[in-house]
Amino acid sequence: MKKILEFIDLESGRLRKTHDNYPDEEKRALARMVKLSEEVGELADEVLSFNSMQRDEKQANHNSDSLSEEVADVLIVTLLLAKTLGVDVEKALEKKIEKINKRYEK
Numbered sequence: 001m002k003k004i005l006e007f008i009d010l011e012s013g014r015l016r017k018t019h020d021n022y023p024d025e026e027k028r029a030l031a032r033m034v035k036l037s038e039e040v041g042e043l044a045d046e047v048l049s050f051n052s053m054q055r056d057e058k059q060a061n062h063n064s065d066s067l068s069e070e071v072a073d074v075l076i077v078t079l080l081l082a083k084t085l086g087v088d089v090e091k092a093l094e095k096k097i098e099k100i101n102k103r104y105e106k
């Protein structure tokens with residue numbers, strides 16, 4: 001997780017340099033939320049292909065790497081969005097996992 005979050009810090013800095021048209025955090029968060037929606041759509045496309053539910057032309061573009069690549073895109077953009085919103089992802093995950101686990105203790 002540490003290595004992934006280091007990459008997110010690095011990538012966030014690189015994106016700030018290449019996409020400096022979002023000077024404030026509010027616009028940056030909204031832009032990343034829109035980007036996340038785009039990536040979720042791409043993942044949905046891959047899931048349909050994985051289940052052979054696409055028309056032939058779309059099905060042809062699918063390969064074993066493209067599904068895992070889209071899963072990674074969704075995770076990376078989610079982490080970039082969390083960084084923009086100041087969410088401590090490690091703490092958030094620990095707290096949520098604990099909450100989920102408690103559901104099964106009853």
Ligand SMILES: [Mg+2]
Nearest residue numbers: 039042070073
């Ligand atoms: Mg993608």
